Amino acid sequence: MTLRLADIAVRVDPGYGLGGGVTAVLFEIAERLEHLAETGQADIIDLRSLPLSPDDRERLQSALGAGEVEATVTIDGISKVRETGIAGVWWIEHRDTRGEVIAELLEIARVPDILSVAHDELGRAAAALRARIAGRGNGASEEAP
């Protein structure tokens, strides 16, 4: 069994964290939501850039609550996209192929960027589908009696 860091009996009380700063983060989210409503401009907060203690994280999660949508994106590891209880605020966690968190964000948007399809992809997608239909069409006619 691999020994993990947490298994080593070293007691560390980090003694850091945002404390009352969680409320400040919530105010910031509210402001960005208002900005989104007025201008349609999405925004992102990088959670890893904030010195969140486990307590802070719990308080932030509990203040935002859970929403109705949860999506999993499987590319080079798993990415979890969860809508919070505040519409338009998405909690996004990107993990690499080893399961390590490589980015954790709060995206303030109608739909998170990672879930939407880019405009230039649509043309390529239509062409790919037409090619697929053509290929299947030929195959079907060959198989037909």
Added chain:
Amino acid sequence: MTHSTIGDLLLQNGVSRRAFLKYCTAMASLMALPPSMGRALAETLRAARRPSVIYLSFQECTGCAESLTRAFSPSVESLLFNVISLDYQDTLMAAAGHRAEEARAQAMKDNDGEYLVIVDGAIPTADGGVYGMAAGRTYLDVMQEVGKGAAAIICLGTCSSFGGIPMAKPNPTGARPVSEIISGKPIVNISGCPPVPEVITGTLFQYVSMGKLPELDELGRPKVFFGNSIHDRCYRRPFYDEGKFAKTFDDEGARNGWCLYELGCKGPTTYNACATVKWNGGTSFPIESGHGCIGCSEPEFWDKGSFYAPLSSAAFGKAGNVSPREAAKLVGAAAVVGGAIGLGAAAVSRQRQQKLAGAAPDKKEG
């Protein structure tokens, strides 16, 4: 290959927009860029051309290349190799001998003035540079030739950045860092023995995505990764502020995870990203494993006395030898961050060191 855009290449290799966006988001987070930059970077990069990169290995142990290639996010690293065109790296490339040297010459000719040079290792200069040769030419000669047509030079590791272990006393080969060989070219130092893999990839990524070199500190290192000392970002820092120090590696303080300052930790005078980016895919960094920082990303780290002598004793001339610049930096750091407790602890530590020096015969670090 360098003429196709990164977007074209990603499509050819079946890398989706989402995969690339995820990669760029992670890199933006790593580089402490505004998070909205992830999308902007992805769009810019897709339209960018891959720069030709010539990687030169000189007087070194290959630890830096190991660090780069054994990064713990293979998918991220493989993406990086889609972002640059690595045209010459004598350890990794399939070609050898004359064919390898021809590949380098061709890359230099095709991309004159635009290629990026990565240098791993110091350059021996004594006796005409004969202590380091490959393909019948001295490293010194190759560095000077390749440096001429470079857009920029990235020094990978402490050896090429500051001379490192090859330049440690008595330096029989006359080893020198790149900055003392090449002038008139932008030089970025990514120091560390070895450097943190994500710092290497992050710096390259920033160069390709933004088309310019990152902002550098006074030692030529990217500020985004080398802007804070290990001590500034250390999770044991609260114990330093409280004056709680481990006195030996197995005492109650060590078991409680207290500050390793008195055991020789060089965190206060060392600038690097170990405490934030960490190692082995973000698992931990040396202080988390119970050992002090040895200061490997700083100039002359090998010649600054024992890794186990407290900085205070070194700075005040009781053990080891520390430059006046380093001593001034240390005093400044202690005054700013540690306050009265830090200075008090330094004084206690100094007394303890003097006691140790008095109790045992004076040992000089070899």
